[in-house]
Amino acid sequence: MSAENSVFSDIVELLIAVPDGDDGAVAAIREREAGLSKPVGSLGQLEGLVEFLARWQHRSKPRLDNPMVTIFAASHGVAAEGVSAWPARAMPQMVANMTNGGSAISQICALHELNLRVFELALELPTGDITREAALDEQMCAATIAYGMEAVAGRPDLVCLGEIGIGNTASAAAIFAALYGGSGAEWAGRDAGLDDAGLARKIAAVDAALALHRPQIDGPLSILSRLGGREIAASLGAIIAARHQKTPVIIDGYVATAAAAIAHAINPAAINHCLFAHVAADKGHASALARMGQTGLLDLGIGLGEGTGAALAAVLAKTALHVHNAMATLETAGISRPDGG
Numbered sequence: 001m002s003a004e005n006s007v008f009s010d011i012v013e014l015l016i017a018v019p020d021g022d023d024g025a026v027a028a029i030r031e032r033e034a035g036l037s038k039p040v041g042s043l044g045q046l047e048g049l050v051e052f053l054a055r056w057q058h059r060s061k062p063r064l065d066n067p068m069v070t071i072f073a074a075s076h077g078v079a080a081e082g083v084s085a086w087p088a089r090a091m092p093q094m095v096a097n098m099t100n101g102g103s104a105i106s107q108i109c110a111l112h113e114l115n116l117r118v119f120e121l122a123l124e125l126p127t128g129d130i131t132r133e134a135a136l137d138e139q140m141c142a143a144t145i146a147y148g149m150e151a152v153a154g155r156p157d158l159v160c161l162g163e164i165g166i167g168n169t170a171s172a173a174a175i176f177a178a179l180y181g182g183s184g185a186e187w188a189g190r191d192a193g194l195d196d197a198g199l200a201r202k203i204a205a206v207d208a209a210l211a212l213h214r215p216q217i218d219g220p221l222s223i224l225s226r227l228g229g230r231e232i233a234a235s236l237g238a239i240i241a242a243r244h245q246k247t248p249v250i251i252d253g254y255v256a257t258a259a260a261a262i263a264h265a266i267n268p269a270a271i272n273h274c275l276f277a278h279v280a281a282d283k284g285h286a287s288a289l290a291r292m293g294q295t296g297l298l299d300l301g302i303g304l305g306e307g308t309g310a311a312l313a314a315v316l317a318k319t320a321l322h323v324h325n326a327m328a329t330l331e332t333a334g335i336s337r338p339d340g341g
Helices: 006-016 023-035 045-057 077-081 090-099 104-112 138-151 168-180 196-216 220-227 230-244 254-266 285-291 308-326
Strands: 067-074 115-121 158-164 249-251 274-276
Touching: 006 138, 006 220, 006 230, 006 254, 023 045, 023 308, 045 308, 067 090, 067 104, 067 138, 067 230, 067 308, 077 168, 077 196, 090 104, 090 115, 090 158, 104 115, 104 308, 115 138, 115 230, 138 220, 138 230, 158 230, 158 254, 158 308, 168 196, 168 220, 168 230, 168 254, 168 285, 196 220, 220 230, 220 254, 230 249, 230 254, 249 254, 249 308, 254 274, 254 285
Parallel strands: 067 115, 067 158, 158 249, 249 274
Antiparallel strands: none
């Protein structure tokens, strides 16, 4: 794809000029792992999680004192095309339930001491219906990306990205189709209980959006502004800011992955600090991950969104780090090293 225009030039520069991870911090983690009271490598991906935290926090002793689950909430004009089982009027009600502690993500975060922050992005102002017009103009898209960058201020030591938005899986499907090719039938799924008629409307909406916007698309950020949503743009901003402030990121499901895919399309290395929490139930999520050379940490059949998978992955990360820090070493436990060790 061609270079992005001047509206997005600063964003592209931030995505290209990303800091590397800290190999020295990873080496320190591996040195301690080698002396813990267990066979080397026997905790599998749990050990990898600790290395991930060390590399992207740039700390030989990583910490999870302030893990933050960041939920961006936004309204989509394409919801008027009947692409969701839920009416648009339910959107503020769902957000209120989340902030009042009634949602699944609220309970996961409360139980496991994860800091839940919900950012409402002009819920009263839906994006443009992508079957008829651009979701956002380029200036508003750039401003929303910048807002997402500010949303992860406060120095969290881990950011878990989730979202909520009626109709947003249609936008995500359109983004993936524009990035990777294919039609609505390949990328649009049933997600939150959509029936056959609703699925047909969703597929038709994605195809209509692609036909309308493809001639004007001139880069990944153009795809985002024309086909995306405020929560996807803000998630991209959070990914960018986290990288530059040395904070690892856990990406939730289908819609949050669309933000990472935009970053990846500009610079594949720009998402090296991101771990993908799970393979969501949404049709196409596994395919999107594969296009980026990624796999999900978990596969639990979760299709809820709202950061649930990312929060559960954070729980695993907290567990992995606690085990790494609290386990006895072979010496302190008085256990002989294996022969040849």
